[in-house]
Amino acid sequence: MVAAAAKFAISGLHVHYGKICALRDLNLDIRAHEIFTVIGPANSGKSTFLNCLNRLIDLAPASRLSGEIRLDGVDIRAGLEVESLRRKVGIVFALPLPLPISIYENIVYGLRMQGIRDAAVLDEAVERSLRESYLWDEVKDRLRSPAMNLSGGQQQRLCMARILAGRPDVLLFDEPTSGLDPISTARIEETMLVLKEKYTIVLVTNNVAQAARVGDRTAFFLMSEMVELSETSRMFTTPVDQRTSDYITGKFG
Amino acid sequence: MSPRLTQKIAFTVLFLATLLVVLPVAVILAIIVAKGASAISWEFLFSMPRDGMTAGGIFPAILGTLYLVLGAVLFAVPLGVLAAVYLVEYSSDNRFSRLVKLAIVNLAGVPSVVYGLFGLGIFVTFFRFGASILSGSLTLGIMILPVIITSAREALESVPRHFRTVSLSLGASRWQTVRHSVLPHALPGILTGMILGLGRAAGETAPILFTVAAFYLPRLPQSVFDQTMALPYHLYVISTQVPGIAENVRYGTALVLLALVLLLNLAAIVLRYRFRKRKKW
Numbered sequence: 001m002v003a004a005a006a007k008f009a010i011s012g013l014h015v016h017y018g019k020i021c022a023l024r025d026l027n028l029d030i031r032a033h034e035i036f037t038v039i040g041p042a043n044s045g046k047s048t049f050l051n052c053l054n055r056l057i058d059l060a061p062a063s064r065l066s067g068e069i070r071l072d073g074v075d076i077r078a079g080l081e082v083e084s085l086r087r088k089v090g091i092v093f094a095l096p097l098p099l100p101i102s103i104y105e106n107i108v109y110g111l112r113m114q115g116i117r118d119a120a121v122l123d124e125a126v127e128r129s130l131r132e133s134y135l136w137d138e139v140k141d142r143l144r145s146p147a148m149n150l151s152g153g154q155q156q157r158l159c160m161a162r163i164l165a166g167r168p169d170v171l172l173f174d175e176p177t178s179g180l181d182p183i184s185t186a187r188i189e190e191t192m193l194v195l196k197e198k199y200t201i202v203l204v205t206n207n208v209a210q211a212a213r214v215g216d217r218t219a220f221f222l223m224s225e226m227v228e229l230s231e232t233s234r235m236f237t238t239p240v241d242q243r244t245s246d247y248i249t250g251k252f253g
Numbered sequence: 254m255s256p257r258l259t260q261k262i263a264f265t266v267l268f269l270a271t272l273l274v275v276l277p278v279a280v281i282l283a284i285i286v287a288k289g290a291s292a293i294s295w296e297f298l299f300s301m302p303r304d305g306m307t308a309g310g311i312f313p314a315i316l317g318t319l320y321l322v323l324g325a326v327l328f329a330v331p332l333g334v335l336a337a338v339y340l341v342e343y344s345s346d347n348r349f350s351r352l353v354k355l356a357i358v359n360l361a362g363v364p365s366v367v368y369g370l371f372g373l374g375i376f377v378t379f380f381r382f383g384a385s386i387l388s389g390s391l392t393l394g395i396m397i398l399p400v401i402i403t404s405a406r407e408a409l410e411s412v413p414r415h416f417r418t419v420s421l422s423l424g425a426s427r428w429q430t431v432r433h434s435v436l437p438h439a440l441p442g443i444l445t446g447m448i449l450g451l452g453r454a455a456g457e458t459a460p461i462l463f464t465v466a467a468f469y470l471p472r473l474p475q476s477v478f479d480q481t482m483a484l485p486y487h488l489y490v491i492s493t494q495v496p497g498i499a500e501n502v503r504y505g506t507a508l509v510l511l512a513l514v515l516l517l518n519l520a521a522i523v524l525r526y527r528f529r530k531r532k533k534w
Contacts, residue, residue, distance in 0.1 A: 056422055061345070087424035097415050099434060110423035113433070166424065 007032045007170060007200045008053060013067035015048050017060060022048040024224045026067070030170075035192060035201040037215035037232065039208055041247070044221040046204045050172050053202065054089040055082050071170075087114070090163030091172040095179050096155030098147035098162075103139055106147045106158060110166040129164040133157045134191055153184025160191065171195065173203045177210065189214050208248050212236045220244045285508050292505025301471040302482075306491055307498055311506055313473055317386075317481030318455055318513070320474065321465065324390025325397055325454040330447050332394075333401030340402075341409040342431050361399035366459035368396045373463040387477040389465025396460050397450035404446025408439035441528030448521035452514045458485040468494075484510040 008030040015023035023045040030036045038046045051057040052069060055076065069076045076085050087110065098106050107129055108122045116122065126143065130136035135157045139150070147158055156176060163171060173192070177185040192201055192214055205211055211218050215232035220241075228235065228244045239245040246252055296310050303309035336353075344350040372392030382388040412435050420430040458466075466486035474481040488506045491498045 054422065056418065059418065059421065083424045083426055086422055091422050093415075093419075093422075095415075097419050099416060099419060100438070109420070109433075110425070113420075113423065113425040113429050162423065 006030065007072065008202075009068075009070040009073075011068050013049075013052065013065070013069060015045070015052060015057065016064045018062040021224055023052075026226055028219065028226065028229055030200060030202060031217075032200050033196055033198075034216040035196050035203055035214050037203045037205060037211040037218045038221055039205060039211045039218060039247070040221035041252070042206070043223075045224040046221045047174055049221070050091070050174050050202060050204050053170070053172055054086045054091055056086075056091065058082070087166050088168050089170045089172060090166065090168040091174060092156065092159050092163065092176045094175040096152055096159055098150070098155050098158055100146065100148055102144045103147045103150070103158060104143040107162050107165045109162065114166075125165040126161075129161040132164050132191075132195065133161040134187065135161055151184075153180050153187065156180060156184070156188060157191070160188075164195075168199065170200045170202065173201065173205075175205055175207075176203075178206065185210075208250075220247060222247070282511070285504055285511060289501055289504030289506070289508035292499070292501040293508065297502075297505060298509070302469070303471065306469060306487075306495055307502075309471070311482075311484070311487060311509065313470060314482040314484045314487040314506070315509065315513075316473060317466075317483040318485070318510075320386050320481060321389050321393055321461065321483055322451050322454045324386060324477070325393035326447060326451055328391055328394035329398050329401050329450060330443075333398050333446075334405045334443055337402050337405035337409055338431060338436070341406055342427070342435065357399050357402050360395075361403070364459075365396060365457050366462075368392055368460040369463050371395070372460060377464055383478065384463070384465055384467075384480050385478045386465055386474055386481055389461045389481075389483075390477075392460045392464045393454040393457065396457065397454050400450040400453060401443075401446050404449065405439070405443045408442025408446070409435060411442065412438045441525055444528075445521045445525045448517050448524070452517040452521075455517065456485055456510065456514050458489055461486055484513070 006029040010029070011027050013023060013026040014021070026049065038049060040046045048057065051060075052065065053071075053076075057063050057065065065077070071080070071085070071088065074080055099109065101109075104126055107126045108116075111122060111125055127136060127140075130139065135154060138154060139158075147155065150158060160171075171192075177188050180188065189210065192203065195201060196216075203211070203214065212232060217229065218232045218235045219229040220227045220235070220239075220243075222243055228239060228241045230240070235244065236248060239248065298310060298315065299312050300310035301312060340350060340353065344353075369392065372388055372395075376382045376388035376391050377384055380388075382391075416434045416438065417430050420434040421427070425433070461483050465480055466483050467480040468490055470480060470482050484506065488503070488510060491506065492503050
Protein backbone atom coordinates (compact mmCIF):
# COMPACT_ATOMS: atom_id res chain seq x y z
CA MET A 1 0.00 0.00 0.00
CA VAL A 2 2.79 2.37 0.96
CA ALA A 3 4.62 1.57 -2.24
CA ALA A 4 1.56 2.37 -4.33
CA ALA A 5 1.24 5.82 -2.79
CA ALA A 6 4.87 6.76 -3.37
CA LYS A 7 5.15 10.00 -5.31
CA PHE A 8 8.89 9.94 -5.60
CA ALA A 9 10.87 6.74 -5.42
CA ILE A 10 14.59 7.29 -5.07
CA SER A 11 17.03 4.45 -5.19
CA GLY A 12 20.81 4.34 -5.13
CA LEU A 13 21.16 8.06 -5.78
CA HIS A 14 24.70 9.41 -5.85
CA VAL A 15 25.57 13.01 -6.77
CA HIS A 16 29.01 14.39 -7.45
CA TYR A 17 30.17 17.91 -8.21
CA GLY A 18 33.39 17.21 -10.04
CA LYS A 19 35.27 15.04 -7.60
CA ILE A 20 33.32 16.14 -4.55
CA CYS A 21 30.61 13.78 -3.43
CA ALA A 22 27.49 15.68 -2.44
CA LEU A 23 25.07 12.82 -1.88
CA ARG A 24 25.86 9.18 -1.21
CA ASP A 25 23.63 6.19 -1.83
CA LEU A 26 20.27 7.70 -1.06
CA ASN A 27 17.23 5.42 -0.94
CA LEU A 28 13.85 6.75 0.08
CA ASP A 29 10.24 7.19 -0.92
CA ILE A 30 8.21 10.35 -0.69
CA ARG A 31 4.51 9.65 -0.21
CA ALA A 32 1.75 11.53 -1.93
CA HIS A 33 0.18 14.32 0.15
CA GLU A 34 2.75 14.31 2.89
CA ILE A 35 5.07 17.05 3.99
CA PHE A 36 8.45 15.43 3.77
CA THR A 37 10.99 17.52 5.60
CA VAL A 38 14.73 17.30 5.32
CA ILE A 39 16.90 18.69 8.09
CA GLY A 40 20.64 18.82 8.48
CA PRO A 41 23.54 21.22 8.83
CA ALA A 42 25.03 23.21 5.96
CA ASN A 43 26.70 21.11 3.24
CA SER A 44 24.86 17.99 4.31
CA GLY A 45 23.47 17.52 0.80
CA LYS A 46 19.88 18.49 1.54
CA SER A 47 19.63 21.24 -1.08
CA THR A 48 21.40 19.01 -3.59
CA PHE A 49 18.74 16.40 -2.91
CA LEU A 50 15.97 18.91 -3.54
CA ASN A 51 17.56 20.11 -6.76
CA CYS A 52 17.69 16.55 -8.03
CA LEU A 53 13.93 16.22 -7.83
CA ASN A 54 13.30 18.80 -10.58
CA ARG A 55 16.70 18.45 -12.22
CA LEU A 56 17.81 21.99 -11.46
CA ILE A 57 20.97 20.12 -10.51
CA ASP A 58 21.67 19.89 -14.25
CA LEU A 59 22.53 23.60 -14.19
CA ALA A 60 25.39 23.13 -11.76
CA PRO A 61 28.61 22.79 -13.70
CA ALA A 62 30.22 19.35 -13.54
CA SER A 63 27.36 17.76 -11.62
CA ARG A 64 26.93 14.03 -12.10
CA LEU A 65 24.04 11.84 -11.05
CA SER A 66 23.79 8.11 -10.76
CA GLY A 67 20.98 6.00 -9.45
CA GLU A 68 17.32 6.41 -10.12
CA ILE A 69 14.57 8.90 -9.33
CA ARG A 70 11.04 7.94 -10.27
CA LEU A 71 8.07 10.28 -10.20
CA ASP A 72 4.81 8.30 -10.29
CA GLY A 73 6.86 5.39 -11.55
CA VAL A 74 8.47 7.31 -14.41
CA ASP A 75 12.23 7.83 -14.49
CA ILE A 76 12.61 11.61 -14.40
CA ARG A 77 15.78 11.58 -16.45
CA ALA A 78 14.94 9.02 -19.10
CA GLY A 79 11.16 9.15 -19.30
CA LEU A 80 10.26 12.82 -19.02
CA GLU A 81 11.05 16.10 -20.76
CA VAL A 82 12.86 18.32 -18.30
CA GLU A 83 10.39 21.18 -18.94
CA SER A 84 7.36 19.07 -18.10
CA LEU A 85 9.13 17.65 -15.05
CA ARG A 86 9.72 21.19 -13.78
CA ARG A 87 6.10 22.11 -14.38
CA LYS A 88 5.06 19.13 -12.27
CA VAL A 89 7.63 19.74 -9.58
CA GLY A 90 7.78 23.42 -8.66
CA ILE A 91 10.31 24.97 -6.33
CA VAL A 92 10.28 27.88 -3.89
CA PHE A 93 13.79 29.14 -3.22
CA ALA A 94 15.36 30.33 0.01
CA LEU A 95 15.14 33.96 -1.02
CA PRO A 96 12.00 35.39 -2.58
CA LEU A 97 12.99 35.71 -6.21
CA PRO A 98 10.28 37.45 -8.19
CA LEU A 99 11.19 38.35 -11.76
CA PRO A 100 11.37 42.13 -12.34
CA ILE A 101 7.96 42.20 -13.99
CA SER A 102 4.44 42.74 -12.67
CA ILE A 103 2.73 40.52 -10.12
CA TYR A 104 0.42 39.26 -12.83
CA GLU A 105 3.20 38.49 -15.30
CA ASN A 106 5.20 36.65 -12.64
CA ILE A 107 2.30 34.31 -12.03
CA VAL A 108 1.47 33.60 -15.65
CA TYR A 109 5.12 33.28 -16.71
CA GLY A 110 5.10 29.48 -16.73
CA LEU A 111 1.74 29.36 -18.47
CA ARG A 112 2.85 31.76 -21.17
CA MET A 113 5.91 29.61 -21.76
CA GLN A 114 3.55 26.72 -22.41
CA GLY A 115 1.94 28.83 -25.09
CA ILE A 116 -1.27 29.68 -23.25
CA ARG A 117 -2.55 33.03 -24.51
CA ASP A 118 -6.23 32.98 -23.56
CA ALA A 119 -6.70 35.91 -21.19
CA ALA A 120 -9.61 34.22 -19.38
CA VAL A 121 -7.48 31.16 -18.62
CA LEU A 122 -4.62 33.32 -17.40
CA ASP A 123 -6.90 35.51 -15.25
CA GLU A 124 -8.45 32.43 -13.70
CA ALA A 125 -5.03 30.95 -12.93
CA VAL A 126 -3.89 34.20 -11.30
CA GLU A 127 -6.88 34.46 -9.02
CA ARG A 128 -6.90 30.76 -8.12
CA SER A 129 -3.19 30.59 -7.33
CA LEU A 130 -3.19 33.86 -5.38
CA ARG A 131 -6.11 32.59 -3.29
CA GLU A 132 -4.30 29.33 -2.70
CA SER A 133 -1.26 31.19 -1.43
CA TYR A 134 -3.39 33.63 0.63
CA LEU A 135 -2.13 36.67 -1.22
CA TRP A 136 -5.22 37.54 -3.27
CA ASP A 137 -6.78 40.00 -0.83
CA GLU A 138 -3.54 41.90 -0.44
CA VAL A 139 -2.73 42.31 -4.13
CA LYS A 140 -5.95 41.96 -6.10
CA ASP A 141 -6.09 45.70 -6.77
CA ARG A 142 -2.52 46.04 -8.00
CA LEU A 143 -1.83 42.99 -10.09
CA ARG A 144 -0.10 45.12 -12.71
CA SER A 145 2.34 46.75 -10.32
CA PRO A 146 5.92 45.48 -10.06
CA ALA A 147 6.38 42.34 -7.98
CA MET A 148 9.56 43.83 -6.54
CA ASN A 149 7.45 46.35 -4.59
CA LEU A 150 5.91 43.66 -2.40
CA SER A 151 7.28 42.89 1.06
CA GLY A 152 9.56 39.89 1.53
CA GLY A 153 6.83 37.65 2.91
CA GLN A 154 4.42 38.68 0.15
CA GLN A 155 7.10 38.04 -2.46
CA GLN A 156 7.62 34.55 -1.10
CA ARG A 157 3.89 33.83 -1.27
CA LEU A 158 3.92 35.24 -4.80
CA CYS A 159 6.61 32.71 -5.63
CA MET A 160 4.31 30.01 -4.29
CA ALA A 161 1.43 31.33 -6.37
CA ARG A 162 3.68 31.36 -9.42
CA ILE A 163 4.20 27.62 -9.06
CA LEU A 164 0.61 26.84 -8.16
CA ALA A 165 -0.59 28.59 -11.32
CA GLY A 166 0.87 25.73 -13.35
CA ARG A 167 -1.06 23.07 -11.37
CA PRO A 168 1.97 21.12 -10.21
CA ASP A 169 2.05 17.79 -8.42
CA VAL A 170 4.86 18.38 -6.01
CA LEU A 171 6.07 21.54 -4.27
CA LEU A 172 9.69 21.82 -3.23
CA PHE A 173 10.63 24.35 -0.57
CA ASP A 174 14.29 25.17 -0.11
CA GLU A 175 14.53 26.87 3.29
CA PRO A 176 11.64 29.10 2.23
CA THR A 177 11.46 31.14 5.41
CA SER A 178 15.14 31.71 6.11
CA GLY A 179 14.87 35.37 5.14
CA LEU A 180 11.46 36.08 6.69
CA ASP A 181 10.18 37.43 9.99
CA PRO A 182 8.27 35.12 12.38
CA ILE A 183 4.82 36.28 11.29
CA SER A 184 5.52 35.77 7.60
CA THR A 185 7.08 32.42 8.49
CA ALA A 186 3.96 31.35 10.35
CA ARG A 187 1.79 32.28 7.36
CA ILE A 188 3.95 30.27 4.99
CA GLU A 189 3.81 27.27 7.32
CA GLU A 190 0.02 27.49 7.64
CA THR A 191 -0.22 27.68 3.88
CA MET A 192 1.89 24.55 3.52
CA LEU A 193 -0.37 22.62 5.86
CA VAL A 194 -3.37 23.52 3.72
CA LEU A 195 -1.57 22.86 0.45
CA LYS A 196 -0.62 19.31 1.36
CA GLU A 197 -4.27 18.31 0.88
CA LYS A 198 -3.75 18.86 -2.82
CA TYR A 199 -0.02 18.55 -3.34
CA THR A 200 2.98 16.61 -2.14
CA ILE A 201 5.45 18.82 -0.33
CA VAL A 202 9.17 18.41 0.19
CA LEU A 203 10.58 20.93 2.64
CA VAL A 204 14.27 21.44 3.21
CA THR A 205 14.87 23.51 6.30
CA ASN A 206 17.67 24.41 8.65
CA ASN A 207 15.09 25.32 11.23
CA VAL A 208 14.57 22.14 13.24
CA ALA A 209 11.51 23.51 14.99
CA GLN A 210 9.90 24.17 11.62
CA ALA A 211 10.34 20.54 10.65
CA ALA A 212 8.75 19.52 13.94
CA ARG A 213 5.82 21.89 13.35
CA VAL A 214 4.84 20.94 9.81
CA GLY A 215 6.57 17.69 8.83
CA ASP A 216 4.82 14.35 8.51
CA ARG A 217 8.08 12.51 8.09
CA THR A 218 11.55 13.87 8.54
CA ALA A 219 14.89 12.84 7.13
CA PHE A 220 18.13 13.87 8.78
CA PHE A 221 21.05 14.42 6.41
CA LEU A 222 24.64 14.66 7.53
CA MET A 223 27.79 14.82 5.43
CA SER A 224 26.16 13.71 2.17
CA GLU A 225 24.29 10.81 3.73
CA MET A 226 20.87 10.23 5.14
CA VAL A 227 21.35 9.26 8.75
CA GLU A 228 17.77 8.66 9.73
CA LEU A 229 14.26 8.78 8.32
CA SER A 230 11.15 8.43 10.42
CA GLU A 231 7.80 9.88 11.33
CA THR A 232 8.44 13.42 12.51
CA SER A 233 6.87 12.86 15.91
CA ARG A 234 9.08 9.83 16.46
CA MET A 235 12.23 11.55 15.29
CA PHE A 236 11.76 14.39 17.71
CA THR A 237 10.91 12.17 20.67
CA THR A 238 12.93 9.01 20.24
CA PRO A 239 15.61 9.39 17.56
CA VAL A 240 17.43 6.17 16.82
CA ASP A 241 20.82 7.56 15.90
CA GLN A 242 22.95 9.44 18.41
CA ARG A 243 23.94 12.01 15.76
CA THR A 244 20.30 12.80 15.06
CA SER A 245 19.66 13.30 18.72
CA ASP A 246 22.69 15.57 19.01
CA TYR A 247 21.58 17.67 16.05
CA ILE A 248 17.97 18.19 17.01
CA THR A 249 18.89 19.04 20.58
CA GLY A 250 21.30 21.64 19.29
CA LYS A 251 24.60 20.04 20.28
CA PHE A 252 26.03 20.81 16.84
CA GLY A 253 24.97 22.27 13.56
CA MET B 254 55.44 63.98 6.56
CA SER B 255 52.16 64.28 8.35
CA PRO B 256 49.23 62.24 7.07
CA ARG B 257 47.44 65.49 6.35
CA LEU B 258 50.19 66.67 4.05
CA THR B 259 50.49 63.37 2.17
CA GLN B 260 46.76 63.40 1.81
CA LYS B 261 46.90 66.86 0.32
CA ILE B 262 49.69 65.94 -2.10
CA ALA B 263 47.93 62.76 -3.20
CA PHE B 264 44.75 64.71 -3.77
CA THR B 265 46.49 67.34 -5.85
CA VAL B 266 48.29 64.77 -7.98
CA LEU B 267 45.12 62.82 -8.61
CA PHE B 268 43.23 65.97 -9.46
CA LEU B 269 45.92 67.13 -11.89
CA ALA B 270 45.93 63.74 -13.59
CA THR B 271 42.18 63.97 -14.05
CA LEU B 272 42.48 67.49 -15.37
CA LEU B 273 45.14 66.38 -17.82
CA VAL B 274 42.74 63.81 -19.22
CA VAL B 275 39.97 66.31 -19.75
CA LEU B 276 42.15 69.10 -21.05
CA PRO B 277 42.98 67.73 -24.52
CA VAL B 278 39.32 67.01 -25.19
CA ALA B 279 38.40 70.56 -24.26
CA VAL B 280 41.21 72.05 -26.31
CA ILE B 281 40.42 69.96 -29.39
CA LEU B 282 36.80 70.93 -29.17
CA ALA B 283 37.64 74.60 -28.67
CA ILE B 284 40.03 74.79 -31.61
CA ILE B 285 37.74 72.93 -33.99
CA VAL B 286 34.71 74.99 -33.03
CA ALA B 287 36.65 78.25 -33.19
CA LYS B 288 38.12 77.54 -36.60
CA GLY B 289 35.27 75.60 -38.15
CA ALA B 290 32.04 77.12 -36.91
CA SER B 291 32.14 79.86 -39.52
CA ALA B 292 31.92 77.26 -42.32
CA ILE B 293 28.74 75.66 -41.03
CA SER B 294 25.72 76.73 -43.00
CA TRP B 295 22.64 75.17 -44.52
CA GLU B 296 24.41 75.03 -47.85
CA PHE B 297 27.55 73.48 -46.38
CA LEU B 298 25.56 70.67 -44.78
CA PHE B 299 23.06 69.96 -47.52
CA SER B 300 24.61 70.62 -50.91
CA MET B 301 27.05 68.94 -53.27
CA PRO B 302 30.71 69.89 -53.36
CA ARG B 303 31.68 72.05 -56.37
CA ASP B 304 34.83 73.24 -58.11
CA GLY B 305 37.08 70.43 -56.98
CA MET B 306 35.74 70.57 -53.41
CA THR B 307 36.81 74.18 -52.92
CA ALA B 308 33.20 75.30 -52.83
CA GLY B 309 29.78 73.89 -52.11
CA GLY B 310 28.90 71.47 -49.33
CA ILE B 311 29.66 68.06 -47.91
CA PHE B 312 26.24 66.46 -48.16
CA PRO B 313 27.35 63.31 -50.03
CA ALA B 314 30.04 62.70 -47.40
CA ILE B 315 27.57 63.06 -44.52
CA LEU B 316 25.04 60.81 -46.17
CA GLY B 317 27.74 58.32 -47.18
CA THR B 318 28.96 58.07 -43.60
CA LEU B 319 25.40 57.53 -42.38
CA TYR B 320 24.87 54.77 -44.94
CA LEU B 321 28.13 53.08 -44.02
CA VAL B 322 27.40 53.24 -40.31
CA LEU B 323 23.89 51.92 -40.80
CA GLY B 324 25.16 49.07 -42.94
CA ALA B 325 27.87 48.19 -40.44
CA VAL B 326 25.36 48.10 -37.58
CA LEU B 327 22.83 46.05 -39.56
CA PHE B 328 25.53 43.49 -40.17
CA ALA B 329 27.40 43.51 -36.87
CA VAL B 330 24.64 43.84 -34.25
CA PRO B 331 22.60 40.71 -35.06
CA LEU B 332 25.73 38.67 -35.61
CA GLY B 333 27.48 39.98 -32.51
CA VAL B 334 24.47 39.63 -30.22
CA LEU B 335 23.77 36.08 -31.38
CA ALA B 336 27.42 35.16 -30.85
CA ALA B 337 27.36 36.72 -27.38
CA VAL B 338 24.18 34.82 -26.49
CA TYR B 339 25.84 31.61 -27.58
CA LEU B 340 29.00 32.31 -25.61
CA VAL B 341 27.23 33.36 -22.42
CA GLU B 342 24.12 31.21 -22.38
CA TYR B 343 24.95 28.06 -24.25
CA SER B 344 28.62 27.20 -24.53
CA SER B 345 30.28 25.64 -21.54
CA ASP B 346 33.72 26.82 -20.58
CA ASN B 347 35.68 24.57 -22.90
CA ARG B 348 38.67 24.98 -25.15
CA PHE B 349 36.56 26.11 -28.10
CA SER B 350 34.78 28.91 -26.25
CA ARG B 351 38.06 30.09 -24.73
CA LEU B 352 39.57 30.17 -28.21
CA VAL B 353 36.63 32.21 -29.50
CA LYS B 354 36.93 34.68 -26.63
CA LEU B 355 40.66 35.01 -27.30
CA ALA B 356 39.94 35.62 -30.98
CA ILE B 357 37.49 38.38 -30.09
CA VAL B 358 40.00 40.11 -27.85
CA ASN B 359 42.59 39.90 -30.60
CA LEU B 360 40.15 41.16 -33.19
CA ALA B 361 39.72 44.29 -31.08
CA GLY B 362 43.46 44.87 -31.19
CA VAL B 363 43.88 44.63 -34.96
CA PRO B 364 44.85 48.01 -36.49
CA SER B 365 42.07 49.49 -38.58
CA VAL B 366 44.19 49.64 -41.73
CA VAL B 367 44.48 45.86 -41.57
CA TYR B 368 40.69 45.67 -41.64
CA GLY B 369 40.86 47.87 -44.71
CA LEU B 370 43.22 45.50 -46.48
CA PHE B 371 41.16 42.53 -45.38
CA GLY B 372 38.00 44.16 -46.77
CA LEU B 373 39.78 44.88 -50.01
CA GLY B 374 40.88 41.26 -50.33
CA ILE B 375 37.62 39.62 -49.32
CA PHE B 376 34.71 41.87 -50.23
CA VAL B 377 36.06 44.03 -53.02
CA THR B 378 38.10 41.42 -54.88
CA PHE B 379 37.05 37.93 -53.85
CA PHE B 380 33.29 38.49 -53.60
CA ARG B 381 33.46 41.04 -56.44
CA PHE B 382 31.41 43.63 -54.57
CA GLY B 383 33.88 46.19 -55.90
CA ALA B 384 34.57 49.42 -54.06
CA SER B 385 31.04 49.91 -52.77
CA ILE B 386 28.92 50.77 -49.77
CA LEU B 387 28.38 47.04 -49.29
CA SER B 388 32.11 46.30 -49.06
CA GLY B 389 32.74 49.28 -46.78
CA SER B 390 29.83 48.46 -44.47
CA LEU B 391 30.89 44.86 -44.11
CA THR B 392 34.47 45.88 -43.39
CA LEU B 393 33.37 48.40 -40.78
CA GLY B 394 30.95 45.81 -39.41
CA ILE B 395 33.72 43.32 -38.83
CA MET B 396 35.80 46.01 -37.23
CA ILE B 397 33.11 46.85 -34.66
CA LEU B 398 32.13 43.21 -34.02
CA PRO B 399 34.44 42.91 -30.99
CA VAL B 400 32.89 46.00 -29.39
CA ILE B 401 29.39 44.66 -29.98
CA ILE B 402 30.17 41.15 -28.76
CA THR B 403 32.07 42.29 -25.71
CA SER B 404 29.43 44.74 -24.57
CA ALA B 405 26.64 42.26 -25.28
CA ARG B 406 28.48 39.60 -23.29
CA GLU B 407 28.91 41.96 -20.37
CA ALA B 408 25.27 42.95 -20.57
CA LEU B 409 24.15 39.31 -20.57
CA GLU B 410 26.47 38.40 -17.73
CA SER B 411 25.19 41.28 -15.63
CA VAL B 412 21.67 39.85 -15.70
CA PRO B 413 21.35 38.11 -12.32
CA ARG B 414 21.87 34.34 -12.43
CA HIS B 415 18.65 33.69 -10.56
CA PHE B 416 16.47 35.08 -13.38
CA ARG B 417 17.59 32.08 -15.40
CA THR B 418 17.17 29.63 -12.54
CA VAL B 419 13.67 30.90 -11.79
CA SER B 420 12.65 30.83 -15.43
CA LEU B 421 13.95 27.31 -15.96
CA SER B 422 12.38 26.13 -12.70
CA LEU B 423 9.01 27.27 -14.04
CA GLY B 424 9.36 24.93 -16.98
CA ALA B 425 10.65 27.38 -19.57
CA SER B 426 13.08 25.99 -22.11
CA ARG B 427 16.55 27.36 -22.36
CA TRP B 428 15.77 29.50 -25.38
CA GLN B 429 12.55 30.81 -23.81
CA THR B 430 14.57 31.74 -20.76
CA VAL B 431 17.07 33.66 -22.85
CA ARG B 432 14.36 35.25 -24.93
CA HIS B 433 12.02 36.33 -22.11
CA SER B 434 14.10 36.60 -18.94
CA VAL B 435 17.61 37.47 -20.05
CA LEU B 436 17.68 39.41 -23.32
CA PRO B 437 15.10 42.04 -22.31
CA HIS B 438 17.18 42.92 -19.26
CA ALA B 439 20.42 42.96 -21.24
CA LEU B 440 19.00 45.23 -23.92
CA PRO B 441 20.27 48.56 -22.52
CA GLY B 442 23.83 47.25 -22.37
CA ILE B 443 23.53 45.83 -25.85
CA LEU B 444 22.22 49.15 -27.18
CA THR B 445 25.05 51.01 -25.51
CA GLY B 446 27.59 48.75 -27.18
CA MET B 447 25.82 49.22 -30.47
CA ILE B 448 26.06 52.98 -30.24
CA LEU B 449 29.71 52.89 -29.22
CA GLY B 450 30.36 50.72 -32.26
CA LEU B 451 28.41 53.17 -34.36
CA GLY B 452 30.60 56.03 -33.21
CA ARG B 453 33.73 54.06 -33.94
CA ALA B 454 32.51 53.10 -37.42
CA ALA B 455 31.61 56.69 -38.22
CA GLY B 456 35.07 57.98 -37.41
CA GLU B 457 37.39 55.44 -39.02
CA THR B 458 39.24 56.23 -42.24
CA ALA B 459 41.47 53.26 -42.95
CA PRO B 460 38.81 50.54 -43.31
CA ILE B 461 36.89 52.56 -45.91
CA LEU B 462 39.97 53.76 -47.75
CA PHE B 463 40.26 50.77 -50.08
CA THR B 464 36.72 49.47 -49.85
CA VAL B 465 34.31 52.31 -50.60
CA ALA B 466 35.48 55.86 -50.15
CA ALA B 467 35.44 58.07 -53.24
CA PHE B 468 37.91 60.89 -53.60
CA TYR B 469 35.48 63.27 -55.24
CA LEU B 470 32.00 62.14 -56.21
CA PRO B 471 29.53 65.00 -56.18
CA ARG B 472 26.40 62.87 -56.42
CA LEU B 473 24.48 60.63 -54.08
CA PRO B 474 24.92 56.84 -54.21
CA GLN B 475 22.09 55.00 -55.94
CA SER B 476 22.59 51.49 -54.57
CA VAL B 477 24.74 49.53 -52.15
CA PHE B 478 27.07 48.74 -55.03
CA ASP B 479 27.95 52.40 -55.53
CA GLN B 480 30.96 54.16 -54.17
CA THR B 481 30.36 57.07 -51.90
CA MET B 482 32.19 59.89 -50.21
CA ALA B 483 32.53 59.62 -46.45
CA LEU B 484 33.36 62.21 -43.82
CA PRO B 485 36.62 60.85 -42.38
CA TYR B 486 38.15 60.21 -45.78
CA HIS B 487 36.85 63.49 -47.15
CA LEU B 488 38.52 65.26 -44.26
CA TYR B 489 41.79 63.51 -45.01
CA VAL B 490 41.53 64.40 -48.69
CA ILE B 491 40.77 68.10 -48.25
CA SER B 492 43.41 68.42 -45.53
CA THR B 493 46.30 66.81 -47.36
CA GLN B 494 45.55 66.02 -51.00
CA VAL B 495 43.86 69.10 -52.41
CA PRO B 496 45.59 72.45 -52.18
CA GLY B 497 43.72 75.69 -51.76
CA ILE B 498 40.89 74.60 -49.50
CA ALA B 499 39.87 77.24 -47.02
CA GLU B 500 40.84 76.47 -43.45
CA ASN B 501 37.35 76.92 -42.12
CA VAL B 502 36.03 74.32 -44.58
CA ARG B 503 38.52 71.76 -43.29
CA TYR B 504 37.73 72.52 -39.69
CA GLY B 505 34.05 72.74 -40.47
CA THR B 506 34.16 69.20 -41.87
CA ALA B 507 35.99 68.02 -38.76
CA LEU B 508 33.35 69.73 -36.64
CA VAL B 509 30.54 67.92 -38.45
CA LEU B 510 32.28 64.56 -38.00
CA LEU B 511 32.99 65.25 -34.36
CA ALA B 512 29.43 66.41 -33.73
CA LEU B 513 28.10 63.25 -35.35
CA VAL B 514 30.24 60.99 -33.17
CA LEU B 515 29.62 62.96 -29.99
CA LEU B 516 25.90 62.93 -30.68
CA LEU B 517 25.96 59.17 -30.99
CA ASN B 518 27.91 58.82 -27.75
CA LEU B 519 25.54 61.18 -26.02
CA ALA B 520 22.63 59.05 -27.16
CA ALA B 521 24.38 56.02 -25.63
CA ILE B 522 24.80 57.80 -22.33
CA VAL B 523 21.21 59.01 -22.18
CA LEU B 524 19.92 55.58 -23.08
CA ARG B 525 22.05 53.87 -20.46
CA TYR B 526 20.97 56.37 -17.83
CA ARG B 527 17.29 55.96 -18.57
CA PHE B 528 17.42 52.18 -18.47
CA ARG B 529 19.52 52.15 -15.33
CA LYS B 530 16.93 54.22 -13.51
CA ARG B 531 14.31 51.60 -14.31
CA LYS B 532 16.46 48.73 -13.08
CA LYS B 533 15.15 47.29 -9.86
CA TRP B 534 17.44 44.57 -8.64
